[in-house]
Amino acid sequence: MNSTRSKVPTDEIASLRLRLEEAEETLRAIRAGEVDALMGTGRQGKKVFSLAGAEHAYRMLIEAMHEGALTLTTDKMILYANQCFARMVKCPLEQVTGGSFRRFLSAADGATLRAHMKQAAQTGVKIQLLLHAADGSKLPVQISIRPLANEGGKNKIIGMVVTDLTESRRTEEMLxxxxxxxxxxxxxxxxxxxxxxxxxxxxxxxxxxxxxxxxxxxxxxxxxxxxxxxxxxxxxxxxxxxxxxxxxxxxxPGVLELLGLDAVLRAASTEFTSRTGVVVTLTGVALAARLPPDTELALYRILQEALKNVQKHAHAQQVSVHLARLGNTVQLLIKDDGVGFNTERQPAKRKGSSRLGLLGMHERAAYVGGTLTVKSVRRSGTEIEVRILLPSGNPAVN
Incomplete structure (x- = not known):
């Protein structure tokens, strides 16, 4: 018996021991519920590496992030938060963990988050809101929300990455x-x-x-x-x-300075119809009083650009222009019956100058404190709506 054992090579014994160790490591990972794992080969041969073994490295990575990271239950209780988020809300980390995420939001933002949480639990969403820090300051952030886990099929865990938008907003304001x-x-x-x-x-x-x-x-x-x-x-x-x-x-346009927005819109529409053959119909353009000069000029320039786009791209037969005063808000609505376009993905032929034209109209509206929205569907025309809030106390000039 002893002579038979001595005939087994030492290298084979070592190999068998290594394989046994690998099997024991695999069994241990399975028993511990560590399903996610990888097999790697190093100097000492193949070895099983479970994700749990890398937990410390993951935690170090999250703590080193320049963005806030959290895990929450669906009722917004914070299970985990990194130090970056604690610094954002200016609150000790031990007071953040275990508390409600709602305390860092206004009522309006809380309602916005609540409306998105159901979708976030399925596919994930991104929203922008204000965090209310412990010292009363407010921080503009973007929150990316994703589902992370489902513990025992009952309690869903939501992951959040919170990005500070302060510098981004400052850059936008400068631009x-x-x-x-x-x-x-x-x-x-x-x-x-x-x-x-x-x-x-x-x-x-x-x-x-x-x-x-x-x-x-x-x-x-x-x-x-x-x-x-x-x-x-x-x-x-x-x-x-x-x-x-x-x-x-x-x-x-001297007509704008002398006679006001009504007259210059009529003149521009008449000139466009005579030059292109596209019928422009104006409605509701009679305003009781003059608007601020910058507002009148912005609306005129937006109409100019919109008519230019109609001539170049829309292939329209008719355009309707509606100007109205709604309380302290002036509205300009421009519709055409042209080919339209996909507002999410513009065709290649519409890139370049047309995109700059839309951007210019947005900036014109924003310059006087207004908003511009574009609605368009392929083969169903385009609608451009401008709304400008007039200054309170001096909504118009005579």
Missing amino acids: RALTQRVVQVQEAERGQVALELHDNITQLLCAILVRSQTLADQLSTHDSPAQQEALKLRDLLGHTAEEVECITRNLR
Whole structure:
């Protein structure tokens, strides 16, 4: 018996022991409920690594995050929070864990979160709201909510990643201020160009037009070809003068400053119909009093851009424009019966200038404290609605 045991090679014994250890490790992981695991090969051969063995590393990673991380029950009790979240709400971590997440929200934001929690428990959502810190300060954040686990099929666990939006909001405000400054400079330059066109180019063209008419009158009827050329030159100069005058009005409409928004909307609609053949119908444009100058200019520019998009992309036959005063709010509604587009995913041919046009309209509205919404469906037309809240105490100017 002893002689038989001695014949077993030492290397084989070592291999068998290694395999036995691997089997025991696998059994231990199974008994402990550690289902998630991986098999790795190192210097000492293959070995089972369970995710539970990496728990410490995961916790270190979460604690090192520059974002808040939490796990909650569906009734918003905090089971776990990292130090970053505790710093966000300016509250000791031991006072955060075990408490309710609702205490860091306003009633309105709490209702918003409650409305999204059911969906979050299934697929996950992202929402933006304000965290109310322990010292009374408010922090704008984005919360990403995902379902994490289902303990025993009864208690669902929700995971949250909380991102501080303070710097992002500050950047947005700086960009918006820069955009507003660009709009101001742009309008000033447009006014200057319009003035130079009117005072210089238009007057020169009119003078040349008069001279060409004089030349045509002086030419003998016997010199009919030369007279015909002079008349053609006169007509061409007249058409050029009209185009320059139209450009001047678009750059800085004097009608807007003198007669107000009603008149300039009618003039722009009439000019667009005569130039493109697309019928523009105006309704509800009679306002009892003048709006603030910046508001009137913003609405006029938005209509200009919308009509430009209709001409370039919509292939519409009719456009309706509705301007109304609703209390302290002015509304501009522009609808067309064109081909429409997918607002979520614009076709390639609509990229570029058209996207910049929509962005410009949004910024124009935001510049005067308004909002702009675009609704469009393929082959069902497009609707653009602008709502601008007028200043309280001085809602309009006479």
